[in-house]
Amino acid sequence: MTITYLERARRIMARIEALAAISEDADGVTRRFGTPAFVAGQALVRGWMTAAGLETCLDGIGNVRGRWASVRPGARTFVLASHIDTVVNAGKFDGPLGVLLGLDLLEQLAARQAELPFHVELMAFSDEEGVRFHTTYLGSKVVTGAFESSLLDRADAAGITLAEAITHMGGNVAQLPQDALPAAEWLGYLEVHIEQGPVLWERNLPVALVTAIAGQQRVELTWRGMAGHAGTVPMTMRQDALAGAAEFVLTTEAFGRQYGHELVATVGKLDVRHAASNVIPGEVACSLDLRSADATRLASAAAELAARAQTIADRRELQLTWTLVQHTPPAACDAALNELLARAIRDSGQVVVPLVSGAGHDAVPVSRIAPATMLFVRCFRGISHNPLENVELPDLAAAVQVAEQFLMLLAAQND
Template identity: 55%
Template sequence: MENYLHRANNILTRVRDLACISEETHCITRTFGSPAFVSGCRKVLSWMQEAGLEARIDNIGNVRGRWNCGQPGARTFVIGSHIDTVRNAGCFDGPLGVIIGLDLISRMQEEHVQLPFNIELIAFSDEEGVRFHTTYLGSNTVAGTFQPSLLDKTDNNGITLREAIKTIGGDPEKLQADAIPAEDWMGYFEIHIEQGPVLYEDKLPIAIVHSISGQQRARITFKGIPGHAGTVPMDRRHDALCGAAAFILAAEQYALQHKDELLATVGTLHIADPASNVIPGEVTITLDLRSSDKLILKKARRSLRDIGFRICSERHLTADWAIMQKSMPVECDTALSHLLAQAIVAAGYNVKNLHSGAGHDAVTIAAVAPVCMLFVRCYKGISHQPLENVEVNDIAAAVQVADHFIHHLTEVYQTR
């Protein structure tokens, strides 16, 4: 175990080093295409190069390190996670999986392991979707499912995704060439913090992810009539903010009524031309819906849309709905998850299976390859904020399990 703790401490040091690269001095923020993002990519690239991998940054900003086994016709097994963050983030969400993957590959190279397949380590560029409200930009590119229409999406400053890609040195016309062909995929493995309290409360360091929730994001703009706060009577107002507020509470109530199968979150709110003495005339919010059942997800979106229009009718407002992103629920691969369970047992831990309510790059990759995921315990399940933390012993457990998993995978693949 001492060796695993040593490796875990080295991983933790690199996680902390990457966390020092941020758009803001007082917190961790590293959104797609920012100077901090570019600097972070270069840092990870240098680590991959030090490990002897064929490393590069592709056109969407993914950092990719490849270890070719040298066998003709060999397929590729991808290990990955993301290195972009939400605003005011923790330092483990995403980078931990990338850096554990790098440690795993470095160990195999030191031991001169003969692989029957290629390995590619990928630090995906945009899983969170903060800047352009477009989750999975990096993994969609690698999977070959990137939609060219996204290139015209703009951020809050009016900069298009196409322009942002050029700024980081990529060519938006060459994204398709960065995809791994479907026939070349062998599988995908992602290590990620749980972002929930189950492992913390159950006192377990790791767990297998058996499924991932589907997700829908919508942008809703409520439109009324702006007016003077001191002259328009209360019963004659067309207050867009009050309409948005009524909808936000209605969405919360709807999700509470279906709390065993649905989550609903309004995460952003923008008031056009805000002033303390002006009745808001236009307000835009985002709605995030998640469920493990695609039919429930579809029903929830339709029901909440109807609720929104009813609120607008009662308040003499209008509403524009725009779907920004959809992803279907995903089941992780049974065979790979079975090997992961064997690895957990071999490492001396109890096997726990969990559903993930958070989205991961595995969602996109599942469209072209079998996927599996390993969760790592985090402090009280806290994530997407500075208190996010992972103990070194839990990192060591994940490293040990990852070692056994690749060993089992190599044995199985060599017998085919």
């Protein structure tokens, strides 16, 4: 009996709901790396993989891995993946949708006892969001051999190091180098993910082809002036650190609006040290998040905003410290795989819409060593990292059809 794509979408949705019920808090979905809720989610996903007939394991960093092996001698591995960790008070779909859609694809292969000319490995990455240890792509960096051992000493808010968290949840720090899939063994990579933006929602289209993932620069700026009594220091004699930071916030917004066709710029965090209503702020820290799919433009934008910040500081007689926190270069999706995915979209009766992802994904570290492609799925009003995150069943069914058609085209191409 043939099961329809809509019925398969309902089964995927039921699993998404079951995984979302595992959370650190009762009000939303929070499943940070290494927490008891994360470990419980690991076990649930691994159980589903095992029941589907996959060869399963947990690797040293806590990635859940399920393999459908090819009988073809010398076969390489095609990876289907996304992540199962979340931000705090997250939605249900960011990450798990890609993992559980991939599981459905492999269940269908197993049900048909399909023979492919390549291995397929489904990976539920352990930490993409980086919430607990202020890291990103931990799971995919281990798989691609890009994990930095210096991160093991990084501590969370409770003082627990990454190494301790890995050990506590049953992982193995010494095993991490052996968990990498060598570059020569990769055939390619597909990640299915909600768009996290409003384009598909506004155009009423179910899926899109990702052409690139924007690079990021994250910076912390510290503004230092002179704290003073709010009632006694004349306005013309102040060195107000908060006023300088506030001017920079508006400068950043104006810059982002001016060049919005090629980048986005955001100040999302402001920390007024020793804040009080009757004290002129003497020290303020703020964040800057810059993103662009053009590496040259990303670098020049950062340099220009740094210069504008320094101009503000000099005019206001403030000291300014500019600290680069994170730099991730843009990642282009593989042209050949994208051509195949575009064909799968058309063959499934959908319009091919090319999009650049402004959000980071595990496809970024993978693209450094292997061909990678991504499929976006429409989400409610483009909302993400929020309990309002939602995907409609017909859109999920369309994504299943496209992804399955892509695998079949890939198999025919490599047969």
